[in-house]
Amino acid sequence: xxxxxxxxxxxxxxxxxxxxxxxxxxxxxxxxxxxxxxxxxxxxxxxxxxxxxxxxxxxxxxxxxxxxxxxxxxxxxxxxxxxxxxxxxxxxxxxxxxxxxxxxxxxxxxxxxxxxxxxxxxxxxxxxxxxxxxxxxxxxxxxxxxxxxxxxxxxxxxxxxxxxxxxxxxxxxxxxxxxxxxxxxxxxxxxxxxxxxxxxxxxxxxxxxxxxxxxxxxxxx
Amino acid sequence: xxxxxxxxxxxxxxxxxxxxxxxxxxxxxxxxxxxxxxxxxxxxxxxxxxxxxxxxxxxxxxxxxxxxxxxxxxxxxxxxxxxxxxxxxxxxxxxxxxxxxxxxxxxxxxxxxxxxxxxxxxxxxxxxxxxxxxxxxxxxxxxxxxxxxxxxxxxxxxxxxxxxxxxxxxxxxxxxxxxxxxxxxxxxxxxxxxxxxxxxxxxxxxxxxxxxxxxxxxxxxxxxxxxxxxxxxxxxxxxxxxxxxxxxxxxxxxxxxxxxxxxxxxxxxxxxxxxxxxxxxxxxxxxxxxxxxxxxxxxxxxxxxxxxxxxxxxxxxxxxxxxxxxxxxxxxxxxxxxxxxxxxxxxxxxxxxxxxxxxxxxxxxxxxxxxxxxxxxxxxxxxxxxxxxxxxxxxxxxxxxx
Numbered sequence: 121x122x123x124x125x126x127x128x129x130x131x132x133x134x135x136x137x138x139x140x141x142x143x144x145x146x147x148x149x150x151x152x153x154x155x156x157x158x159x160x161x162x163x164x165x166x167x168x169x170x171x172x173x174x175x176x177x178x179x180x181x182x183x184x185x186x187x188x189x190x191x192x193x194x195x196x197x198x199x200x201x202x203x204x205x206x207x208x209x210x211x212x213x214x215x216x217x218x219x220x221x222x223x224x225x226x227x228x229x230x231x232x233x234x235x236x237x238x239x240x241x242x243x244x245x246x247x248x249x250x251x252x253x254x255x256x257x258x259x260x261x262x263x264x265x266x267x268x269x270x271x272x273x274x275x276x277x278x279x280x281x282x283x284x285x286x287x288x289x290x291x292x293x294x295x296x297x298x299x300x301x302x303x304x305x306x307x308x309x310x311x312x313x314x315x316x317x318x319x320x321x322x323x324x325x326x327x328x329x330x331x332x333x334x335x336x337x338x339x340x341x
Numbered sequence: 342x343x344x345x346x347x348x349x350x351x352x353x354x355x356x357x358x359x360x361x362x363x364x365x366x367x368x369x370x371x372x373x374x375x376x377x378x379x380x381x382x383x384x385x386x387x388x389x390x391x392x393x394x395x396x397x398x399x400x401x402x403x404x405x406x407x408x409x410x411x412x413x414x415x416x417x418x419x420x421x422x423x424x425x426x427x428x429x430x431x432x433x434x435x436x437x438x439x440x441x442x443x444x445x446x447x448x449x450x451x452x453x454x455x456x457x458x459x460x461x462x463x464x465x466x467x468x469x470x471x472x473x474x475x476x477x478x479x480x481x482x483x484x485x486x487x488x489x490x491x492x493x494x495x496x497x498x499x500x501x502x503x504x505x506x507x508x509x510x511x512x513x514x515x516x517x518x519x520x521x522x523x524x525x526x527x528x529x530x531x532x533x534x535x536x537x538x539x540x541x542x543x544x545x546x547x548x549x550x551x552x553x554x555x556x557x558x559x560x561x562x563x564x565x566x567x568x569x570x571x572x573x574x575x576x577x578x579x580x581x582x583x584x585x586x587x588x589x590x591x592x593x594x595x596x597x598x599x600x601x602x603x604x605x606x607x608x609x610x611x612x613x614x615x616x617x618x619x620x621x622x623x624x625x626x627x628x629x630x631x632x633x634x635x636x637x638x639x640x641x642x643x644x645x646x647x648x649x650x651x652x653x654x655x656x657x658x659x660x661x662x663x664x665x666x667x668x669x670x671x672x673x674x675x676x677x678x679x680x681x682x683x684x685x686x687x688x689x690x691x692x693x694x695x696x697x698x699x700x701x702x703x704x705x706x707x708x709x710x711x712x713x714x715x716x717x718x719x720x721x722x723x724x725x726x727x728x729x730x731x732x733x734x735x736x737x738x739x740x741x742x743x
Contacts, residue, residue, distance in 0.1 A: 179651065179737050200655045207653015218648045222354035223347065234343045235652035277652075 369623025370678025455540025
């Protein structure tokens with residue numbers, strides 16, 4: 121426990137705020153997450169949870185504040201560097217998983233390495249798919265697997281490049297209780313096993329039962 | 342998984358649309374390639390076929406018909422000429438060698454040509470086995486004719502009236518094979534050569550018999566009748582002088598194979614240009630179909646593209662994805678199109694050889710291939726420009742907001 125406290129934060133925000141089309145500004149209280157730690161960002165629908173997550177992923181520029189992942193400030197990088205950095209250091213899990221139907225499960229997972237300019241690692245692929253129970257569907261096309269398997273493929277893809285930070289955008293909003301429980305267990309277990317910081321945006325109270333550290337978005341005009 | 346294998350997977354996923362683009366493009370490329378090859382191969386085949394014949398001296402008629410009939414041996418005779426009159430001009434010092442020819446009979450559809458041994462010099466042919474004819478009813482066969490008729494030295498055969506199969510058999514005049522020519526690549530390969538007096542005698546007798554059967558008077562015959570005289574020049578100057586001398590005789594026409602083929606090709610050139618234009622039009626339609634397909638696909642694939650951006654692909658790599666798909670379609674069309682063109686050329690060569698005796702030996706010019714490859718790539722790039730820009734500008738936020 122004490123050792124963990126001495127580790128540097130892999131994700132740190134300071135005064136991060138993003139502008140919304142409505143003219144409101146969503147402000148994120150400062151957070152600092154070390155490897156294996158997780159936090160939930162909560163707020164009602166339309167509060168700007170997804171927008172703040174985009175800023176944390178280096179997709180949408182913040183209005184103010186700063187953000188560092190693995191000690192690098194995302195928003196002072198050139199766009200192409202930021203794209204590559206995101207691919208290598210940040211894993212993203214989406215609400216509807218977004219797998220590419222034209223290719224196999226294995227190719228969907230390996231896409232994370234290809235897009236980030238890394239070589240595919242078969243050992244890593246086998247290790248992840250075995251851990252997530254996907255070994256039997258590796259060659260199946262992505263549109264021919266079950267919803268639960270698609271969830272796990274999305275998580276495997278997010279973890280493939282051993283990211284320091286996993287960002288999950290309302291991953292449980294369309295799931296029933298059983299699937300929510302399974303997904304959160306998978307995410308938290310995976311983050312712990314991989315030593316990655318986990319950030320989940322949500323307005324789902326079921327998530328808060330699993331992730332105890334919570335920050336609430338502040339909305340101002 | 343890299344961009345190339347992803348592009349391939351996307352193509353396979355919408356294989357029907359991709360196949361249509363490939364087929365239309367392939368047809369266009371095949372038309373262009375066939376026209377390019379044909380425009381050179383056809384005159385070259387004709388030039389090989391007429392060998393060393395620089396001029397055909399025949400009766401007053403179409404010069405092109407004379408060349409087709411008496412130099413290439415593909416057309417019908419246009420009339421008769423007096424051997425004495427024609428040879429009088431052909432004995433000019435600027436003429437290296439000349440030979441009269443008399444047509445009118447065939448064996449199994451292969452022409453029997455009454456002539457003199459000088460014709461071997463005109464076509465630059467040599468005897469492979471046996472000797473030249475020295476007596477009436479002795480025959481020398483062209484290499485191809487001997488093979489197709491399964492005749493060898495010492496064998497006998499009978500001719501039939503006319504130039505096509507089905508004429509009256511001259512059974513009382515059996516020929517004996519005394520020689521077989523080396524293959525020359527000229528029209529001579531497909532002929533049966535014999536003494537000109539033999540052909541004249543058989544024909545005059547045939548006409549007399551027909552007249553007697555019909556109760557008519559014995560027809561008046563031209564004792565030195567010939568279909569034409571073929572000659573080879575000693576000097577290029579002859580090409581100007583000899584035709585002038587021939588045409589000064591009111592009963593003669595001089596026909597130059599080189600000139601007539603150039604004239605024929607000038608008639609054919611608009612057809613070749615039309616084939617080229619049609620091919621390019623098909624390629625353009627294929628490019629437009631590919632562009633529309635790619636555009637539609639890129640629109641439908643917005644979320645996939647946004648995902649790739651989120652996973653670390655820069656905008657230019659998404660553009661490369663669109664270009665890669667277009668190039669894959671273009672290269673597939675090129676390979677299929679070349680295959681179709683090869684089939685057309687092989688099939689066309691067989692038909693041409695069967696009907697005219699012309700042997701197409703298409704030559705593949707590396708420059709032409711390079712132009713076709715570059716052209717196909719250029720069409721692919723043009724087709725992919727707008728889809729590629731669309732892909733590169735994919736709004737990355739859409740995935741998270743959807």
